[in-house]
Amino acid sequence: MSGNEPTTRPQPLARSPWTLPSAVAAELDPDRRAGRRHRRTVRDWIVDFACFFVAVVIGLVAADSVDGNPHLSQTAEELDQLVGALACAAVWLRRRWPVGLAIAMVPVSLVSDTASGAAAVALFTLAVHRPFRYVAWIGGVSIAIVPLMYWLRPDADLPYLVVVILGVLVSASVIGWGMFVRSRRQLLLSLRDRAIRAENEAALRAEQAQRLAREDIAREMHDVLAHRLTLLSVHAGALEFRPDAPRAEIARAAGVIRESSHEALQDLRQVIGVLRGGDGEASGRPQPTLAALDTLVAESRDAGMKVALDQRVGDATEVPAAIGRTAYRIAQEALTNARKHAPGAEVTVAVSGRPGEGLAIVVRNPPPPGDVPHVPGSGQGLIGLTERATLAGGRLGHGTSADGGFEVNAWLPWAP
Structure with a gap:
């Protein structure tokens, strides 16, 4: 490709309804990461509100169970609900500081059952936004403190072992779900990159094929016409430099010029026929x-x-x-x-x-x-x-x- 030829830019891929623009997708996409914050899209606002709503609903259910827990004092119940409300409000910061929010939810979970919904959302966000090394450390600590949490704050209805098993399963499920969402989005991005790369390669192949076709046509025109036109040039030059040549020789040279001109026109029509989409046989004169x-x-x-x-x-x-x-x-x-x-x-x-x-x-x-x-x-x-x-x-x-x-x-x- 010469430097003067325009570069063919691939057309953007059409997005499906289930792959709307997202700040998460921009964060996962290495081509779009530029060290700056990405503004929330409408889809992001809907997802963030849904996460906040889930955290509040789970917090209200947990707050109701805290009110009837005989193992907690009135002050502990009020502190539990206050911390849970603050944790639910902090859910709106999950995109900006996913690691910090998840770390903060570890001690919060020890003092507040009402914050359990916000803690689950923080773990899910961490698994979606950050690589596995962050999830392994913070998620592992969150699961490890489940026995301590229910030992400090026993459940009023279920046995200790049962609530510990349920807590571990819930935390592991939230982490697994978040990792699945991240893997799926990475897969979609890789498929998109492959599609764009395939389009670029196809465009380059098409451009190279066009260039080779132009070179073939130029080479064929040179090979076909050079022979005829050289005959014209030689015999016309002979007539020019020998105007006193015998009449028979002049007549023969004129005949060669006429025949060569006719053949050159026929060859030119043949090449133009190939250029217009035909082949040598279809143009009326087979290739020699x-x-x-x-x-x-x-x-x-x-x-x-x-x-x-x-x-x-x-x-x-x-x-x-x-x-x-x-x-x-x-x-x-x-x-x-x-x-x-x-x-x-x-x-x-x-x-x-x-x-x-x-x-x-x-x-x-x-x-x-x-x-x-x-x-x-x-x-x-x-x-x-x-x-x-x-x-x-x-x-x-x-x-x-x-x-x-x-x-x-x-x-x-x-x-x-």
Whole structure:
């Protein structure tokens, strides 16, 4: 992806009714934690009021049992209810200080039965908002003091052992419920992150596929049109520099220009047809393969090139279409370069191979016999051929030979 291309940003996921925005979710989400307090949403206010209501209801039930407890004095009952009321009011601080509230509820539970509801809410909040290490220590202490609490403040109706077991079960259930809620929310957040990551990866894959498709189209247009347009340039240049050429030669050059222009238009229509969603067969002209190499060489000879073809493949139609098409494009581009940079030199095209050994293509030309006219070019042809051969699983090399000529040597895999 280039630095100038816009970055595709994933669209936010649609939230379900049961995953409304929450300060708890923001606290659990590492991407949204920034060290600042999160404002309560409507959902948070409803949950906080429900927790306060539960604490008050449990506190009222406990206060009623405290009034009839013969083991407590009038002063102890009044202190119990006062501390319980303050504990219920402190429930509204559970989001801001979950650890502090849970720690404070440990000694409060020893002196007030009315605060039992607030203590349960504090334990639940601690399990939801904080990691297990906090829950293990504070929850363990809260469960451990249950026997001491009922030894200091015996129940009026139930035996000591029964109330201790019930108290331990209730505390453990509250902690377990809170941990379950936290785990579920973390699971939802991880699923959301996976969905966002999958969307990002899909967008990147789509963008990469589009980029590769554009590169393939650009490479195909270069390979298809460069050969034809080079013929036009060479013959038009010959007419320009030799206006006194024999009439027959001028007529032949004009015929080549006309034929090459017609073929270039046909090839351009083919590439545009592929760009619009068709394929090579549907566009009316099938993609050339190795079997069309003879035709390519004949066209080059008609254009005035000296080309020697050494075809050592028994049956060119047996070569897989993709490999044959790549071999054809390599030979086509090499002939185009030889025509531009070594006019008048005899070019040798050698093709050999068999299934299991691969397909070798060698295009070689000696130094040009005379001056070389300047023909503009981008220099991207050989780079495109190297990429094409690499994508096909092969390799391509090119360079100046010992005699000062130029050679293109390619190898492509041919499965048995």
